[in-house]
Amino acid sequence: MPPNPDTFDWLDVDLIGELLAEHCASVDPMRVGFVELKRLVQALPGFQERPGHPCNERILEEIQANWIEARGGGKPEEE
Numbered sequence: 001m002p003p004n005p006d007t008f009d010w011l012d013v014d015l016i017g018e019l020l021a022e023h024c025a026s027v028d029p030m031r032v033g034f035v036e037l038k039r040l041v042q043a044l045p046g047f048q049e050r051p052g053h054p055c056n057e058r059i060l061e062e063i064q065a066n067w068i069e070a071r072g073g074g075k076p077e078e079e
Contacts, residue, residue: 007048010041010055017066019044029067034060 008015020029024040032040037060041047049055 007046009048009050009053010059011050011053013059013062013066016041016044016047016063017068017070020063020067021070025071029064029071032064034064037064 010016020027020040023044027040029037034057038055041055041063042049
């Protein structure tokens with residue numbers, strides 16, 4: 001069965017970085033550990049784990065780097 005176009009999984013690292021920048025604007029990605037990062041990704045609307053595509057440290061590193069880039073360098077947004 002093909003993946004649902006309205007959902008995304010761990011391999012969509014670019015999209016996840018952009019969504020984290022949008023949905024977690026007050027969170028500094030440079031201060032988030034991998035356990036918390038995994039929880040934040042799993043809480044994003046549309047996230048759905050796909051069998052055979054588990055999360056690992058390399059994927060989380062790539063997501064974190066994309067999140068930092070999407071925020072313009074990782075500087076926390078002023079509230």
